[in-house]
Amino acid sequence: TFTTVAAALKGEHATGSQVTVKGWLRSKRDSKAGISFLAVHDGTAFDAIQAVVPSTLDNYESEVLKTGTGCAVVISGELVESQGKGQSVEIQASAVEVVGWVDDAESYPIAKKRHTFEYLRTQAHLRPRTNTFGAITRVRTTLANAIHNYFHDNGFNWINTPIITGSDCEGAGELFRVSTLDMANPPRAEQGGVDFSEDFFHDEAFLTVSGQLEVEAYCLAMSKVYTFGPTFRAENSNTSRHLAEFWMVEPEIAFADLNDDADLAEDLLKHVFTRVLEEREDDMAFFQQRIDKTVIERLQTVIDNNFERMDYTEAVDILKNCGKKFEFPVEWGIDLASEHERFLAEEHVGRPVVLMNYPRDIKAFYMRLNDDEKTVAAMDVLAPGIGEIIGGSQREERLDVLESRMDAQLKEELWWYRDLRRYGTVPHAGFGLGFERLLNYVTGMENVRDAIPYPRTPGNAHF
Numbered sequence: 001t002f003t004t005v006a007a008a009l010k011g012e013h014a015t016g017s018q019v020t021v022k023g024w025l026r027s028k029r030d031s032k033a034g035i036s037f038l039a040v041h042d043g044t045a046f047d048a049i050q051a052v053v054p055s056t057l058d059n060y061e062s063e064v065l066k067t068g069t070g071c072a073v074v075i076s077g078e079l080v081e082s083q084g085k086g087q088s089v090e091i092q093a094s095a096v097e098v099v100g101w102v103d104d105a106e107s108y109p110i111a112k113k114r115h116t117f118e119y120l121r122t123q124a125h126l127r128p129r130t131n132t133f134g135a136i137t138r139v140r141t142t143l144a145n146a147i148h149n150y151f152h153d154n155g156f157n158w159i160n161t162p163i164i165t166g167s168d169c170e171g172a173g174e175l176f177r178v179s180t181l182d183m184a185n186p187p188r189a190e191q192g193g194v195d196f197s198e199d200f201f202h203d204e205a206f207l208t209v210s211g212q213l214e215v216e217a218y219c220l221a222m223s224k225v226y227t228f229g230p231t232f233r234a235e236n237s238n239t240s241r242h243l244a245e246f247w248m249v250e251p252e253i254a255f256a257d258l259n260d261d262a263d264l265a266e267d268l269l270k271h272v273f274t275r276v277l278e279e280r281e282d283d284m285a286f287f288q289q290r291i292d293k294t295v296i297e298r299l300q301t302v303i304d305n306n307f308e309r310m311d312y313t314e315a316v317d318i319l320k321n322c323g324k325k326f327e328f329p330v331e332w333g334i335d336l337a338s339e340h341e342r343f344l345a346e347e348h349v350g351r352p353v354v355l356m357n358y359p360r361d362i363k364a365f366y367m368r369l370n371d372d373e374k375t376v377a378a379m380d381v382l383a384p385g386i387g388e389i390i391g392g393s394q395r396e397e398r399l400d401v402l403e404s405r406m407d408a409q410l411k412e413e414l415w416w417y418r419d420l421r422r423y424g425t426v427p428h429a430g431f432g433l434g435f436e437r438l439l440n441y442v443t444g445m446e447n448v449r450d451a452i453p454y455p456r457t458p459g460n461a462h463f
C-alpha cells in the first residue's frame with residue numbers, strides 16, 4: 001500500500017507490511033557490503049525514512065548507485081524495525097524506481113548539507129526541500145489552520161476584503177499603484193498631471209495595506225469578523241521584520257472596547273501556540289535544537305501566563321529611568337523604535353507585553369480618542385526577539401470626533417466609512433496580526449524573508 005513518510009514513521013502500518021513511498025532523496029550512502037541506504041522525504045514529516053536497498057535489485061548498478069540527493073524516487077518494500085538508532089522503522093526495499101534524475105549532482109544548488117539562510121533565499125524554488133524550510137512550511141500551515149479554526153469555533157465570519165482598493169487605511173503613503181496605463185506615455189489631465197479617469201478603474205487604485213476599513217463594515221452587521229490575506233506595503237525598509245508583501249490576520253468585534261480587543265489577542269495567541277506545540281512536535285523539536293534553544297519553553301510560558309498590559313505613558317517612564325542608553329532618545333510623544341519595544345518585551349517584562357493608549361498624533365485617524373484628548377485607544381503587542389507582532393485599536397465610533405481627524409479629501413473618499421457612524425454605530429475594536437512575524441516568533445527564525453515562500457522586498461519581485 002502507498003504510504004506517506006509521516007504515516008510510516010508514526011507506526012500507522014504494522015511491521016511486516018508491504019509499503020510504497022514516493023518522494024525525494026535527502027541523502028544516499030553506499031556501503032562496501034553492497035547495500036545502499038536511501039533517505040527519502042516527502043514533506044509530510046520532519047524526518048526522512050530510510051530505505052535499505054540490496055545490490056540484488058535488477059537496477060542496482062545501472063540506477064540505484066547513480067542516484068543522489070534531490071532525485072525523485074518511488075520505493076517499495078517491507079516495513080521492518082530499524083537496526084540503526086534514531087528511527088523506529090525503515091523499508092527493506094524490493095524495488096526502486098527513479099522517476100526524476102538530478103542531471104548533474106555537482107551543480108545541484110542545495111546538494112551540500114548546510115547552507116546559510118541568505119544563500120537559500122536565492123534558491124527559493126529549491127529551499128522547501130531542506131529540512132528547515134520543510135519544517136517552516138508545515139508550521140506555517142498549522143498556524144494558518146489554527147487561526148481559521150479559532151475564529152470558526154468562536155463564531156467569526158471570514159471576510160475576504162479586496163486586494164485592490166482606492167483607500168490608504170494607514171495613511172502612511174506606502175501604496176503600490178495598480179494601473180494599466182502606459183506609464184511611458186500616460187494620458188495627461190488639463191493641469192498636466194496623469195489623468196487616471198482613463199485608467200482601468202477610472203480612478204487611482206492601489207494594493208491594500210490593510211483590510212480593516214472594509215472589514216469594519218462587515219463587523220457592524222455580523223458582529224464578529226476577520227480577514228486573513230495578503231497585504232502590501234511599499235515601505236523602503238530593508239529589515240528582518242519588513243516585507244513588501246505579507247499576510248495579515250485582522251479580527252474586528254462589535255460592542256467591544258480596547259480591553260476586549262486585548263483579551264481577544266491574548267486568547268488567539270494562546271490558542272495557536274497550543275495547537276502548534278501539539279500538532280508539530282517533530283518540527284518544534286528541530287527549531288528548539290537548531291534555531292532557538294528556548295523556543296518551546298517560551299511558547300509554553302506565554303500559554304501559561306496572563307499578558308502584561310501597560311500604558312504607553314508608563315512605558316515611556318520605564319524607558320527613561322531604566323538607565324540604558326538608546327540610539328533614539330525617549331520622550332513622551334515619540335513613536336517607539338524597535339530598540340525600545342524590544343527592551344520592554346525582552347528585558348523589562350520577559351514575555352509579550354500589550355502597550356496601550358498611545359499619543360494621538362502618532363496614530364491613525366480611525367483610533368478612538370480617549371477622554372484625556374491626548375491619547376487614543378490603541379494597542380500594540382510586543383514580543384521578545386521581534387518587537388511589534390500585533391497593532392490594533394478601539395475604533396472611533398462617534399461621527400463628529402472621527403470627522404475632526406479627517407481632512408476634506410479623506411472625508412470624501414471615505415464617505416461610506418463615515419456612513420457606518422451615521423447608521424447604527426457601536427463601539428468596536430480590532431487588530432492586525434502580522435502572520436510572518438508570528439511565524440518567526442513561533443519558530444525562532446530571525447528574518448521574515450524566511451517565513452514566507454517567496455519574499456518580496458525592495459529590489460526583489462522576481463526571486
Ligand code: 4AD
Pocket residue numbers: 169170209210211212233235241242243244246248250251388389390391392393430431432433434435436437448
Ligand atoms: O500596525 P499595523 O500597520 O496595523 C494595521 O494595519 C491595522 N489596520 C490593523 C488593524 O487594526 N486591523 O500592522 C499590523 C501588523 C503589525 O503589527 C506587524 O505584525 C504586521 O502587521 N506588519 C508587517 N509584517 C511584515 N512586513 C511589513 N512590512 C509589515 N507591516 C506591518
Ligand code: MG
Pocket residue numbers: 388390391
Ligand atoms: Mg503598527
